[in-house]
Amino acid sequence: MNPVIELLNSHRSIRKFTDQPIPQETVKTLVQAGQAAATSSFIQACTVIQVNDQDKRNQLAECAGGQAYVAEAPVFLVFCADMQRNKLACEMNDAEINSGFTEQFITATVDVALFAQNLTVAAESLGLGIVYIGGIRNQIARVSELLELPELVYPVFGLCLGYPDQNPEVKPRLPVEVVLKQDSYSDSGDQETIAEYDQAVREYYQTRTGGNKEMTWSEQMSGMLVKEARPHMLSFLQDRGFLLK
Numbered sequence: 001m002n003p004v005i006e007l008l009n010s011h012r013s014i015r016k017f018t019d020q021p022i023p024q025e026t027v028k029t030l031v032q033a034g035q036a037a038a039t040s041s042f043i044q045a046c047t048v049i050q051v052n053d054q055d056k057r058n059q060l061a062e063c064a065g066g067q068a069y070v071a072e073a074p075v076f077l078v079f080c081a082d083m084q085r086n087k088l089a090c091e092m093n094d095a096e097i098n099s100g101f102t103e104q105f106i107t108a109t110v111d112v113a114l115f116a117q118n119l120t121v122a123a124e125s126l127g128l129g130i131v132y133i134g135g136i137r138n139q140i141a142r143v144s145e146l147l148e149l150p151e152l153v154y155p156v157f158g159l160c161l162g163y164p165d166q167n168p169e170v171k172p173r174l175p176v177e178v179v180l181k182q183d184s185y186s187d188s189g190d191q192e193t194i195a196e197y198d199q200a201v202r203e204y205y206q207t208r209t210g211g212n213k214e215m216t217w218s219e220q221m222s223g224m225l226v227k228e229a230r231p232h233m234l235s236f237l238q239d240r241g242f243l244l245k
C-alpha cells in the first residue's frame with residue numbers, strides 16, 4: 001500500500017460536520033484538483049456552483065428530501081454537466097453546436113463524476129469529509145430554476161464538505177472477485193460470494209446502528225430496484241437539450 005491507496009480505502013461518507021469553516025482558498029484548490037481530472041476529448045464539461053445563500057441552501061435541502069446536512073455543511077457544491085460553454089466555444093468560431101446526442105450526455109456526465117471524485121479525494125487528503133447528494137435530482141427542475149441553470153446544463157449531484165463531527169466505520173465493498181472479471185463476463189459463483197458479503201454488510205449495519213438496522217446488501221438492492229427511479233428525469237433532460245438523438 002501507499003498513502004494514496006490508504007486514503008482511498010479509508011473513505012466513508014460524512015453527514016455531520018463541525019462549525020469550522022473551510023477557507024475559500026481551500027475551496028479553490030479543491031476545485032482546481034477537480035479540474036485536473038481527465039476529460040473526454042478535452043470538453044471540460046463540469047461547472048461547479050458553490051451555494052452560500054442560506055435560503056437557497058434550505059430550499060436545496062428540501063429538494064433533496066429534507067437532508068439537513070445540505071443546509072448545514074460549511075460548504076455545499078452543485079456539480080453540473082455543462083455543454084452550454086461548449087456551445088459558446090462553437091459560437092466563438094462561427095460554428096453551430098450539433099447538440100442533443102446521447103454520447104454528449106454520457107461524456108459530460110462522466111466528466112462531472114471524474115472531476116467530483118478528484119475533488120473528493122483532494123478534500124479527504126486535507127482531513128475534510130464529504131457526502132454526495134444525488135437527492136437534489138428529486139426536484140431537479142426546481143433546483144435548476146433556483147440556480148438559474150441555462151439550457152444544456154443539468155445538476156448531476158451536490159456535495160457537502162466540512163470537517164467531520166463523526167467517525168463512521170468504512171462500509172464494506174463487494175469482494176473483488178465479483179467485480180473483477182477476466183476476458184469475458186461471467187457471474188458463475190457470484191451468488192455464493194454475494195451471500196457471504198451480505199453477512200458482512202448485515203454486521204456493518206448492526207454495529208453502526210447499535211443493532212437498530214438489520215439489512216444485507218442484496219436486501220437493500222431488492223428493496224430499492226423494484227421501485228421507479230426518478231421517472232421525471234428523461235423528460236427533464238430532453239427539455240434541457242440532452243438525450244434528443
Ligand SMILES: Cc1cc2nc3c(=O)[nH]c(=O)nc-3n(C[C@H](O)[C@H](O)[C@H](O)COP(=O)(O)O)c2cc1C
Pocket residue numbers: 011012013014015064067131132133134135136157170171
Ligand atoms: C452520486 C451519489 C449520490 C449520493 N447521494 C446521496 C444522498 O443524496 N444522500 C446521502 O446521504 N448519501 C448519498 N450518497 C452516498 C452513498 O449513500 C454512499 O456513498 C454509499 O452508501 C457508500 O457509503 P460510503 O460513501 O460511506 O462508503 C451518494 C453517493 C453518490 C456517489
